[in-house]
Amino acid sequence: MGDIRVGGRNNVVLAGRDDKPVMMLANGFGCDQNMWRLIVPGLAGDYRVVLFDHVGSGGSELPAWRADRYATLDGYTDDIVALCHELGLRQVVLVAHSVSAMMAVLAAIREPELFSKLILIGPSPRYIDDAGYRGGFSQADIDDLLGSLDSNYLGWSAAMAPVIMGNPERPALSDELANSFCRTDPEIARAFARTTFLSDNRSDLHQVTVPTLILQCSQDVIAPPEVGVYVQAQIPGSTLVTLPATGHCPHLSAPEVTLAAIRSFAAADGGGQHG
Amino acid sequence: MDSTANGPVSGGPGAGAGPGPGAETGPGAGTDQTTFSSLLEDSAEDLYENAPCGYLSTLLDGQIARINTTLLTWLGYRRDQLVGRRYLSDLLTVGGRIYYETHLAPLVSMQGEVRGVALDLQAADGARLPVLITSVVKTDASGEPILVRTTVFDARDRRAYERELLRARQEAEGERARLQQLVATLQQSLLPPALPVVPGLDAAAHYQIASADEVGGDFYDLFPLSQDRWGVALGDVCGKGAHAATVTSLIRYTLRTAAVYDASPSAVLGTLNAALHQRYARDDRSFCTAIFGVLTPDGEGFTLALARGGHAAPLIMRADGTAGHVSVPGGPLIGVWDDAAFTTTTIRLGAGDTLLLFTDGLADARTGIAGDSGRYGEEALHAFARDLAPATAAAAISAMTALLEDLAGGLDDDTAILALGVPPASR
Numbered sequence: 001m002g003d004i005r006v007g008g009r010n011n012v013v014l015a016g017r018d019d020k021p022v023m024m025l026a027n028g029f030g031c032d033q034n035m036w037r038l039i040v041p042g043l044a045g046d047y048r049v050v051l052f053d054h055v056g057s058g059g060s061e062l063p064a065w066r067a068d069r070y071a072t073l074d075g076y077t078d079d080i081v082a083l084c085h086e087l088g089l090r091q092v093v094l095v096a097h098s099v100s101a102m103m104a105v106l107a108a109i110r111e112p113e114l115f116s117k118l119i120l121i122g123p124s125p126r127y128i129d130d131a132g133y134r135g136g137f138s139q140a141d142i143d144d145l146l147g148s149l150d151s152n153y154l155g156w157s158a159a160m161a162p163v164i165m166g167n168p169e170r171p172a173l174s175d176e177l178a179n180s181f182c183r184t185d186p187e188i189a190r191a192f193a194r195t196t197f198l199s200d201n202r203s204d205l206h207q208v209t210v211p212t213l214i215l216q217c218s219q220d221v222i223a224p225p226e227v228g229v230y231v232q233a234q235i236p237g238s239t240l241v242t243l244p245a246t247g248h249c250p251h252l253s254a255p256e257v258t259l260a261a262i263r264s265f266a267a268a269d270g271g272g273q274h275g
Numbered sequence: 276m277d278s279t280a281n282g283p284v285s286g287g288p289g290a291g292a293g294p295g296p297g298a299e300t301g302p303g304a305g306t307d308q309t310t311f312s313s314l315l316e317d318s319a320e321d322l323y324e325n326a327p328c329g330y331l332s333t334l335l336d337g338q339i340a341r342i343n344t345t346l347l348t349w350l351g352y353r354r355d356q357l358v359g360r361r362y363l364s365d366l367l368t369v370g371g372r373i374y375y376e377t378h379l380a381p382l383v384s385m386q387g388e389v390r391g392v393a394l395d396l397q398a399a400d401g402a403r404l405p406v407l408i409t410s411v412v413k414t415d416a417s418g419e420p421i422l423v424r425t426t427v428f429d430a431r432d433r434r435a436y437e438r439e440l441l442r443a444r445q446e447a448e449g450e451r452a453r454l455q456q457l458v459a460t461l462q463q464s465l466l467p468p469a470l471p472v473v474p475g476l477d478a479a480a481h482y483q484i485a486s487a488d489e490v491g492g493d494f495y496d497l498f499p500l501s502q503d504r505w506g507v508a509l510g511d512v513c514g515k516g517a518h519a520a521t522v523t524s525l526i527r528y529t530l531r532t533a534a535v536y537d538a539s540p541s542a543v544l545g546t547l548n549a550a551l552h553q554r555y556a557r558d559d560r561s562f563c564t565a566i567f568g569v570l571t572p573d574g575e576g577f578t579l580a581l582a583r584g585g586h587a588a589p590l591i592m593r594a595d596g597t598a599g600h601v602s603v604p605g606g607p608l609i610g611v612w613d614d615a616a617f618t619t620t621t622i623r624l625g626a627g628d629t630l631l632l633f634t635d636g637l638a639d640a641r642t643g644i645a646g647d648s649g650r651y652g653e654e655a656l657h658a659f660a661r662d663l664a665p666a667t668a669a670a671a672i673s674a675m676t677a678l679l680e681d682l683a684g685g686l687d688d689d690t691a692i693l694a695l696g697v698p699p700a701s702r
Contacts, residue, residue, distance in 0.1 A: 030377030034385060098377070137369065145370035197373075219336075221364060222376050246336035246362075248376040252384045253336060 010052040010083055011059035016044040021116075022089045023047040023266065026080065028098020028122070029196045032058025035097065038255035039262070046263075047093070052083060054100075056188040065188055073099070073199055077106040084114045091116040093266045098122050098222065098248065099196040105235075106201070108210045118212040119262055122223040122248050123231050125201040133202070136224045142197045149190040205234035212238040213265040215250065215258065222248040239265070329406070329427030332413075335420055337362040337380065346427055351399035363425070368395045368403060379410070383423060387412040393430065393437075405434035455487045462490050465523045470497050473505050475572060477629075477696040479672040483679050484689050485636065491689030492519035492563075493634045498531060503572050506534040506543075507579075509632040509693050510565030510586060510609075522561045525554065530567060540567045540582035541617040544609060548584065548617075551610030562610035566603075566632055576625040576697045582617045584609040587635060590657065592664035592671065594627025594699060600657070601630070627665050629696030636690030637675070640682040651682060668696035 006012035013033065016023075023043060027035045033051040043049050054076055056065040069075040080103055084092060092115050096104035101123030108115045127135045128142055212235045216228030225242065232240035241261050245254035323330060329346030333339055339357045347354060350366065357366075364372045371394045382389045388411040396404040410425040462484065470478045484491045492512035500506050508530050512519045526547060533546035544567055555561040564585035571578045581589075581601065585608035588600040606617035624630060633656075640651045663674050671694040679690060 028377070031381050031385075035381060037385070141369040144368065145373055147370075149370070193373075220376075221372055246338075247380050249381050249384075252381055 006087070007059075008086075009055060009061045009064045010079060011061075012083065012087070013051040014048065015040050015051065016047045016049040018048050020047050021091060021093065021266075022050060023093040023095060024050040024052075024080075024084075024089070026052070026094065026096040026100035026104060027054070028096075028100045029192060030098070034058070035249065036251060039251050039259045042255075042259040042263070047266075050083075050087065050089065050092075054192075055079060056185070056192060062185065062188075067191055070191060071195060073103050073106060073195060073201070076100075076195075077103045077110065080104070080107045081111055081114065084111075090114065093117045093119065095119040095121065095262060096123075097251065098124075099199070102199060102201045102204075105204055105208055108212075109204060109207045112209050115210045117266060118208070118210050119215065119265060120212060120231065121215045121250065121258070122217060122220055122228075123214060124223040124227045125205055125231060125234070126199065127197045127222075128200075130200075133230070134224070134226055136221065136227060137197070145197060146190075146194055149186075149193055202230075202234070205231060206236065208235045208238075213261070214238060214240045215261055216240060216242045217245040217247060217250050218242055219246045220248050241265075328429075331363065331425045331427060333363050333423045333425065335384075335423065337364055337423075339363060340422060349398065349404055349427075349429070350396065356399075366396050368397050371395050383410050383412060384420075387420075393434070396427070405430045407433070451488070458484075458488065458490050461520050465490070465494055465520060465527060467496055467498070471499060471505075473497070473570065475575075475697065476505075476570070476577060477668040477698055478694065479668040480691070480693045481672050481676050481679070482689070482691050483636070483676075483686065485686050486515075489515045490517065490520040490523075491515060492523060493636065493689040493691040494523050494527060495632070495691045495693045496527060496530065497693070497695075500534055500569065505570040506531065507568045507570060507632070507693070507695065508565060509634065509691055510563050511634045511636075511689075511691075512563040513561060515689075518559070518561070522551075522555070522563070525550065526563060526565070530565075534567075534569065538569065539619050540569055540580050541606075541619040543567050544582050544584050544606065544617040545615065548609045548612070548615045552613060555610065560610075562608050564634075565609055570695070573623065575700060576623060576628065577695075578621060578623055579630070579695075580619050580621045582606065582619045584615065584617055587633070587638070587653065589633070590631040590660045591622070591624075592629045592631065592660055592666055594625060594665050596664050598657070598660040598664040624695065624697050626697050626700035629664075629666055629668050629671050629694055631660060631671060631675075632693040632695075633675075634689070634691045636686060636688035637679065637682075637692070639688055640679075640686045640690075665699070666696075667698065668694035671696070 002015070004014040006014060011033070025033070025036045027033055032053045036051060040049055040051070053060040056062065056070060094104045094108070094115050094117070096118070098121070101120035102125060104118050104120060108118055124135060126133065127137050128139050129135050129137065214228050214232050216223070216225055218225065228240055228242070232238050243250045243254055243257050243261065245257065247253045250258045324344040326343060326345055329349060330343040331339065331346060332341040338359070339361050340359070342354065342357055364375050367375055374394070379389055379392060388409070390409045392408050394406055394408055396406050398404055407428045407430045408425050410423050412420045413422050413424055415421045466482060470480060478497055480495055482493065482495070492515050493510070494512070495509040497505060497507050510526065512522045512526065529547050529550045530543060533543045537543055537546065544565060547565065551561060551563065566581065566583040566586045566589065568579050568581040581603050583603050584606035588603050588605070590598060591601050592598045601622055603620045604618040607615045609615065638651055638653050638656050641649055659678065663671060666674065672692060675692050679686065
C-alpha cells in the first residue's frame with residue numbers, strides 16, 4: 001500500500017503511518033525482510049514500521065559487504081544504530097529475530113536512549129553448549145555445520161538456485177521471489193553462519209536497561225526453551241512469553257499469536273510488566 | 276490420504292488415446308491393455324509406497340504424518356517410530372537442521388514450495404544419505420495450507436559429482452592464485468622497485484595492469500648513468516604474458532647497458548633495435564615502442580635529450596600553465612627493420628615544468644561514451660594535461676591515477692605513466 005522504499009545500503013522500507021511510534025523489525029540469519037510479511041499488516045495501522053535487510057542479504061547493497069566488518073555482530077550492530085540516526089528514529093520498539101536479537105541487545109547497550117523496548121524472538125546469546133550452559137549445539141555440531149558450508153558451497157548455491165531462478169509455475173510471483181527472500185551469496189552465507197554460530201554474548205545481557213520481551217517458541221531446535229529462560233534471567237526486568245509454535249520462525253508459523261504478543265508488549269505503558 | 280491425486284495412470288484403459296502418457300500403447304493394443312490394467316490394479320498405493328523416490332507428508336509444523344516404504348527402507352526406521360512422533364528436521368544432520376529451520380521452512384511457508392534442495396538425511400544407524408528434496412504445500416478447498424508434501428531423491432551420485440567439481444574448482448582457484456602471484460612477482464622484476472632519487476628532480480610513476488593473469492608488456496625505468504646523468508625509459512612491448520616478459524627483460528637490460536656506452540638516445544634506441552631484430556629475427560618476431568632520454572642537471576632545471584621509436588610524443592606541462600606535446604621526431608617501431616634510424620631532440624625542463632611519459636593503454640581506454648571512436652584518445656589526454664598544468668610530478672600522477680580509475684572498466688591494455696618534474700622556483 002503506502003510502503004516507502006528508502007533503499008540504501010540496508011534496503012530500508014517504511015510501512016505503516018508516519019505519525020505513529022516507530023517499530024523496527026530486524027530479521028535473523030537466513031532470509032530477508034520478507035520474513036515479516038505476515039505480521040506487518042497487523043502493525044501498519046498503529047506503527048511506523050521500519051524494515052531493512054542486513055548487508056549481504058536480500059536487497060542490500062552487496063558491495064558494501066566486507067568480510068572483516070561483518071566478522072562479528074558489532075558490524076551489524078553499527079548498521080542498526082546508524083540506521084536509527086540516519087532516519088532520525090527515536091523511541092524505537094526494536095523487534096529482532098534470531099541472531100538479530102543479540103545485535104539488538106548490543107545496540108540497546110550502546111545507545112539505550114534510541115530504544116523504548118526490545119522484543120527478542122528466539123534469541124540465543126550462545127549456540128554452543130558450555131560449562132553450566134546449554135545452548136543446544138555441541139562444538140562438534142557447529143564445526144560440522146561450518147565445515148559443511150566450507151566444503152559444500154556448490155551445494156548451497158545449487159540448493160538456492162531454483163529460488164534464484166524463480167518459479168515457472170507461478171510467474172506472477174517469480175520476479176519478487178527471484179530478487180529476494182533467501183538469496184544468499186554462498187561466501188556471505190558462510191561468513192554470516194560463522195559470525196552467528198560462534199558468537200557469545202552471554203556477558204552482555206545483564207547490561208540491557210531497555211524493557212525487554214523474549215518470545216520463545218515452545219519447540220525450537222535453534223534456540224531451545226531453556227535458552228529463552230536463560231536470556232530472561234540475565235536481562236534485568238525482562239519478560240518471557242512462550243508461544244505455542246514449532247520451529248524458529250513463529251512470525252511465519254504462528255503469525256497471529258506472535259503479532260498479538262508483540263502488540264501487547266509494545267502497547268503496554270513503561271516496560272517490564274508481563275505482556 | 277489423497278495420494279490417488281497423482282494417479283493419471285489409474286485411468287489406464289482408454290488413456291492411451293489421449294495426448295499425454297500414451298507411450299505404452301505398443302503393438303497389439305487389445306491384449307496389452309488388459310495386461311496393463313491387471314498390472315496396475317493396485318497401483319495407487321503401491322506407486323506411493325514403493326516409488327523409486329522417498330515420499331513424505333508433514334504437518335505444517337514439520338511433524339511427520341505419512342512416509343513411504345522406500346524412504347523408511349533408506350533410513351532404516353519403522354513407520355511407527357516416525358509417524359506422529361518425529362519431525363522432518365529430526366531426520367537431518369545438525370547442519371541440515373539449521374539450514375532447514377533458517378532457510379527451508381521459511382521459504383516453504385512464504386512461497387508454498389521449494390525445489391531441488393540439497394540436504395543430508397541421517398539414517399537410524401547414523402549414516403548420512405545425500406538427497407535432493409522438493410516440498411510443496413498442499414492446501415484445502417479454501418486455499419488454507421494443511422500439509423507439506425516432500426519428495427526425496429537419492430543424490431549420492433550427484434553429490435560425488437559435485438564434490439569432484441568442487442575439488443576441480445578449488446584446484447583451479449589455487450592455480451589461478453599461484454599464477455597471479457607469479458605474474459605479480461615477474462612484473463615487479465621488470466619495473467624499478469622504487470624510483471631513484473635524482474637531486475633537483477621530482478619523479479613519480481604509476482603502473483596499472485589490465486589483467487592479474489598476465490604479465491603486461493609496458494615498462495618504464497629511471498636509472499643513474501654516471502654522477503650527474505640519468506637514463507629514463509618507457510615503452511610497450513607487443514604482446515603479453517611470458518614471452519612479452521622475456522622481451523621486456525631483454526629491452527630493459529639492453530637499454531641500461533647501451534646507455535652506458537653511448538651518450539646519445541638515438542644511438543641507444545638504434546642498439547636496442549639491432550638487439551631485438553637480431554634476437555627475434557626468425558619466427559617469434561618481437562618489437563616494441565619506446566621513448567628513451569638522458570637527463571643532465573642544468574642550473575635550476577635539467578636538459579633532457581630524447582628519442583622515440585613507434586611511441587607517442589610525451590606531454591609537457593609548463594610552469595606558466597600551458598601544456599603540449601614535445602616535438603620529438605618519431606622513429607620507426609623498434610625491432611622491425613634491420614636498419615632503423617632515430618633522432619635525438621633536446622629540451623629543457625625548467626622550474627615548475629613537468630614531463631609526462633605514457634603508454635597507449637590510457638589513450639586507448641574505452642570511455643563507454645558513444646563517440647567517433649569510443650576511445651579516450653590522444654586529444655582528450657592533451658586537454659586533460661592542459662587543465663592540469665601547472666602540476667608537480669606527484670600531482671600529475673595522482674590526477675592520472677584517478678582518471679584511470681574512472682576509465683578502469685574500459686582499460687583493455689596495461690598502462691605505464693612516468694612523470695618527471697622540476698620543483699617550482701618559488702619554493
